[in-house]
Amino acid sequence: MSVDPHANVELPAALAAKEVEITTFPEELKAECDAIRGRYETPRAALMPILWAFQRRFGYVSQEMERVIAAELEIPVIWVRETVTFYTMYNQRPVGSHHVQVCGNLSCSLCGAKETLAMISEELGIGVGETTADGRFTLSVVQCLAACEEAPVMQVNDRYYGRLDRARVREIFGGMG
Amino acid sequence: MPKLTIDGREVEVAPGTTLIEAARRLAIHIPHYCYHRGLSIAGNCRMCLVEVEGVPKMMIACHTQAADGMVVHTDNDKCREYRAAILEFILVNHPLDCPVCDQAGECKLQNYYMEHGTAGSRVDEDKVKKRAKAKQIGPNIMLDSERCILCSRCVRFTDEITHTHELGITERADHSEITLAPGAWLDNRYAGCVVDLCPVGALTDRDFRFKCRVWYLTAVDSICTGCARGCNITIHVNRDRPHKAGGTRVMRYKPRENPAVNQWWMCDAGRYSYKQIDHERVDSAAVDGRPVAVEQALDASAAALKRAAAAVAVLCATTATNEELFLARALFAGALGGHAAYLAPPQGEQDDLLLLADQSPNTRGAQEILGTEVRDPVGWVKAHGVKAVVVVGEADLTGLKAEVDHLTVIATHPGKAAAQAHVLLPGSVHAEVEGTFTNHAGRVQRLRVAVPPIRGAVETWRLLLELAGRLGHPFDFAFEDDIFAALASQLAPFAGLSHDNLGRRGALLGSGAPQPTEVV
Numbered sequence: 001m002s003v004d005p006h007a008n009v010e011l012p013a014a015l016a017a018k019e020v021e022i023t024t025f026p027e028e029l030k031a032e033c034d035a036i037r038g039r040y041e042t043p044r045a046a047l048m049p050i051l052w053a054f055q056r057r058f059g060y061v062s063q064e065m066e067r068v069i070a071a072e073l074e075i076p077v078i079w080v081r082e083t084v085t086f087y088t089m090y091n092q093r094p095v096g097s098h099h100v101q102v103c104g105n106l107s108c109s110l111c112g113a114k115e116t117l118a119m120i121s122e123e124l125g126i127g128v129g130e131t132t133a134d135g136r137f138t139l140s141v142v143q144c145l146a147a148c149e150e151a152p153v154m155q156v157n158d159r160y161y162g163r164l165d166r167a168r169v170r171e172i173f174g175g176m177g
Numbered sequence: 178m179p180k181l182t183i184d185g186r187e188v189e190v191a192p193g194t195t196l197i198e199a200a201r202r203l204a205i206h207i208p209h210y211c212y213h214r215g216l217s218i219a220g221n222c223r224m225c226l227v228e229v230e231g232v233p234k235m236m237i238a239c240h241t242q243a244a245d246g247m248v249v250h251t252d253n254d255k256c257r258e259y260r261a262a263i264l265e266f267i268l269v270n271h272p273l274d275c276p277v278c279d280q281a282g283e284c285k286l287q288n289y290y291m292e293h294g295t296a297g298s299r300v301d302e303d304k305v306k307k308r309a310k311a312k313q314i315g316p317n318i319m320l321d322s323e324r325c326i327l328c329s330r331c332v333r334f335t336d337e338i339t340h341t342h343e344l345g346i347t348e349r350a351d352h353s354e355i356t357l358a359p360g361a362w363l364d365n366r367y368a369g370c371v372v373d374l375c376p377v378g379a380l381t382d383r384d385f386r387f388k389c390r391v392w393y394l395t396a397v398d399s400i401c402t403g404c405a406r407g408c409n410i411t412i413h414v415n416r417d418r419p420h421k422a423g424g425t426r427v428m429r430y431k432p433r434e435n436p437a438v439n440q441w442w443m444c445d446a447g448r449y450s451y452k453q454i455d456h457e458r459v460d461s462a463a464v465d466g467r468p469v470a471v472e473q474a475l476d477a478s479a480a481a482l483k484r485a486a487a488a489v490a491v492l493c494a495t496t497a498t499n500e501e502l503f504l505a506r507a508l509f510a511g512a513l514g515g516h517a518a519y520l521a522p523p524q525g526e527q528d529d530l531l532l533l534a535d536q537s538p539n540t541r542g543a544q545e546i547l548g549t550e551v552r553d554p555v556g557w558v559k560a561h562g563v564k565a566v567v568v569v570g571e572a573d574l575t576g577l578k579a580e581v582d583h584l585t586v587i588a589t590h591p592g593k594a595a596a597q598a599h600v601l602l603p604g605s606v607h608a609e610v611e612g613t614f615t616n617h618a619g620r621v622q623r624l625r626v627a628v629p630p631i632r633g634a635v636e637t638w639r640l641l642l643e644l645a646g647r648l649g650h651p652f653d654f655a656f657e658d659d660i661f662a663a664l665a666s667q668l669a670p671f672a673g674l675s676h677d678n679l680g681r682r683g684a685l686l687g688s689g690a691p692q693p694t695e696v697v
Contacts, residue, residue: 063359076342078358085347143349 011093014135018094022064025072029053033072043073047083051090060091088142095138096131098176100124101155104141107148116152116164117141123169137173181247196238196249197225207251208260208289210267210376211328212239215441217337219329222267224289226259227251235259260293268298270305270351272323280378282391286326305351315343315363317383317445318371322354325379331355331371338442338530341365355379366528369448373431373441384449385429388422389415397627398433398681400614402496402607403447404525405535407616408432408439409682412451412608412627426628427454427608435682438620444532454608459588460632463601471602471635478567478600479647481583482513485565489515492554493547494570494594495522495537497637498612498624499671500660502539502546504641504652505569507663512650516561519543520572521552533617538607542615545670545686555580567644568594569604569637587637604637605630611657612638613679615686621674622683 011019025033032053037046047069054065061084070077084090088101102108102117121127124137131138147153150162161172180189183200190199195218197207210222218240226235230248238251250256268286275281307322314320332344332355343363347356357363363371372382394413401408410430419426430451432443462474469477482489491509493502502519510517522537544550551557555576558566565583568574571592578584578597586598589606607614608627615621630636638657645652654660658676665671673689 067359076336076345076358078342078345078356078361081356081359082345082347086349088349 015094101140101142103145103153105144108152111151113152179243179245183249194243196241199243207238216333261295264294278378279381279386285376307354330374339365369445401447402538404533405617408443409435458631459603478585487514488564490563491517491567493519495540495543499542500612503664508645518549518551519547539614603634619686620683
């Protein structure tokens, strides 16, 4: 499967507008992050839920945000980088309003994930890591979504869709705003 | 104390001892990549899998603690089968570019593959390409991610030893690779150690890369001269093919384990100080700036010293070996009835890992053997009415020449001392003699001959012996160990020590005899 997580595709204008500049820890996340931090023995342990809080607020985690979080937790910035790049659930750049995440792991691969991905790519007219010009769809390949019984599976934003074929994919995308 | 059986042999170990360490006690080597005694346990390479009777799955020896009655097999058919499988897996994305890899010859992938690998790979998928191929990540370090097996030793080093956190592993699965922290550069004071730690060719030293294949190198035990810590090192010498390296004989230093001194590490300042051994050496004698044969220079020096009678002195830099210091003392303070002292060592930066402010390897030896420290050579010479001086090593002697009738300098490099000399004698550096240094903590440690004195240079101790003979006080020393034997018999702190019994890890002053050395 051709997956290049490092594809440096230029952001369409619709996504570029979603980029935010963060240079200091955002006030509106202070209380939530303090509460998260209070739940763990070490600052490093609070990293994942805090990253998640940032992503919920801004839609992605930029490298500037990584720096701000590292400074706040007083941990090395490389620890934040390692975590953000390990999990496909953290977006490192803004994504379209429908983030299509196709599972590329074992069970799905056995059930034709490679062909499914090619088909979805064709339907949307974009490659992996790309976003449609209108900013509606972003296509990603992700690791196991823990829904092997429905393989091949994709996740669009927070919803799962299984047993994918072209008809079903057209129906799903067609029903989206 | 748990007593267990490894490969049919019983061993009793302290509670908490891991199987890999228990096996080491029996001199059984369990293959491993990620495990390193100086770092935390990562348990990720799986190369050290062993069979423990009664346990259904194979256990990693680096992280399994010895228990009473445990029966462990490290080299039966099952272990060998697992090892071959692990190696096959580790090599799935390895480029096998050994012919152009600088690690070849000292690579644990190569070595273990020859011993434990299978012939050929069953993987016909394309190898995953990584981003960093021959990428510079610090002033002296190159990263080749394709060769990396992600053992994380380098990451743990920067996290746990230097606490500088320059490195991490980003991405996941077969996209994982060693990455610099955003905006970071691997330029901490000990960065070179990651090359020593890397078991494969992923991290190589820019200073050494492609200069010499490692199988042409000879490794000789020695001591770093960068500071008073006295880090244990091996000097790697290109004995047979210096013409392939522009005449350079010494190719690199590598730290050598000594738990009492430097553990497994050394600083970069020390590591790259090997260059001075072959660089811009004083390699011929001179009298008043005119080049002469060493014998003529010795004659001239001896004649001047004779004229000064007992108004003579020797001033030694703290780079001189204990043997050289003792000869200087025996000749000048003893036989000639003059003075012997050492020059105050230069001071530099220090840190809380290894580097000490005292930049000399043998200040403690000079304190023990010569006793008197001289900060102001001119004032000291005046105060003692000295007419002729021999200086051993480098020092700022501004104004000294005007105060005395004669100044002989035994120098290794052109410098402030050599520039002042009436008689200049080309001496030896630490890598060119047998001898000892005494580190800041009083540990007497051996130097071995890595290379002969360069071109026209002569061992400094031989020059001192030649002077003694010409002055009518010949010493009966054939080699350096004879000098050390006399030193040990005359100076109480050295009593009981000898070149032979210092071993590879040295012994403390006053210890009488060396402590038994730990099993390596």
